[in-house]
């Protein structure tokens with residue numbers, strides 16, 4: 001796990017964070033006004049984006065699962081990298097906001113499926129410092145499709 005300046009990232013990583021940032025204006029959270037966006041890069045080179053959607057019962061969906069849902073709907077399953085950015089109407093988000101436990105489990109599903117240690121880039125709200133980590137660091141000893149003897153081969157095309 002390391003933190004680096006945005007301008008020291010590769011162009012590809014900068015693009016992924018910028019794509020997440022572009023989507024964050026569409027996040028839906030009238031209750032806490034805490035907005036999160038995620039952009040993920042697949043092995044095929046496509047970018048899928050998602051934002052958090054909150055409900056009055058606080059039973060919405062996170063940006064990470066929202067982006068993964070877009071990817072799976074398009075028929076892709078191989079994630080290379082994920083970028084996450086968070087903003088609030090009330091304060092600068094300086095603490096890097098990592099994926100919640102439910103999202104870590106879903107990211108792990110595709111990491112174990114493809115044997116890809118998915119890189120995760122987490123940005124503060126101003127893109128000052130970017131925390132770089134991986135799903136193996138965030139979700140050690142994960143339980144996934146290979147342990148469950150899932151019939152997953154058709155998803156590895």
Ligand SMILES: [Zn+2]
Nearest residue numbers: 062099100103
């Ligand atoms: Zn989550």
